Amino acid sequence: MARNDARTVSVLVDRYGRTFADEAGITLADKPAPLYQLLVLATLLSARITAGIAVAAARELFRASYRTPAAMRDASWQDRVDALGRGHYRRYDERTATMLGDGAQLCLDRWRGDLRRLHQSAPGDVRGLRRLLTEFPGIGPTGADIFLRESQAVWADVAPFVDRRAADGARRLGLPSSAEGLAGLVGPAELPGLLSALVRVARDRQAAEAVLAEAKG
Numbered sequence: 686m687a688r689n690d691a692r693t694v695s696v697l698v699d700r701y702g703r704t705f706a707d708e709a710g711i712t713l714a715d716k717p718a719p720l721y722q723l724l725v726l727a728t729l730l731s732a733r734i735t736a737g738i739a740v741a742a743a744r745e746l747f748r749a750s751y752r753t754p755a756a757m758r759d760a761s762w763q764d765r766v767d768a769l770g771r772g773h774y775r776r777y778d779e780r781t782a783t784m785l786g787d788g789a790q791l792c793l794d795r796w797r798g799d800l801r802r803l804h805q806s807a808p809g810d811v812r813g814l815r816r817l818l819t820e821f822p823g824i825g826p827t828g829a830d831i832f833l834r835e836s837q838a839v840w841a842d843v844a845p846f847v848d849r850r851a852a853d854g855a856r857r858l859g860l861p862s863s864a865e866g867l868a869g870l871v872g873p874a875e876l877p878g879l880l881s882a883l884v885r886v887a888r889d890r891q892a893a894e895a896v897l898a899e900a901k902g
Contacts, residue, residue, distance in 0.1 A: 689900070
């Protein structure tokens with residue numbers, strides 16, 4: 686790794702390297718509940734809304750104990766709307782409340798509430814996993830990529846996975862934008878945090894400029 690790249694990565698991760706799952710209060714593990722919580726977060730992040738609001742809405746849903754597909758399904762539609770509203774997720778709250786209920790039911794019916802079964806149906810097959818994930822209401826290609834970007838922390842056969850938004854952030858900072866190139870900048874455990882940081886600077890030009898200025902200083 687070039688010295689300049691090392692400095693840029695160090696500043697970037699120090700400023701913005703918290704994963705979105707961690708920010709939402711998800712202790713990510715290869716277990717049914719946290720994987721489902723990540724699916725909920727990916728659903729919320731897929732809408733045309735700020736990441737901060739999506740994360741806040743996820744935290745409110747989890748604070749209301751909707752942490753499993755059974756709990757999400759059993760919650761009333763109005764209870765889901767109210768939790769989303771407390772997170773200021775108001776523009777899409779009614780439609781999203783419906784999608785979360787339908788998605789929870791699909792998770793229970795097809796995967797028996799355990800997304801490890803989804804993983805086991807296409808291990809190491811990113812295209813196959815993306816296709817299966819997009820069967821959930823509210824999860825399109827972007828949402829599937831969000832899920833895979835974060836889940837590679839516990840699904841090692843998915844790594845290294847870099848989505849388009851993270852690659853955009855890397856190019857903005859003059860870093861390698863390929864999966865292999867970015868994986869070579871940090872250890873496997875640090876890659877999801879690096880990618881989350883890159884997504885943040887891809888969305889915020891001023892944040893990228895601040896990282897570059899500190900790295901040069």
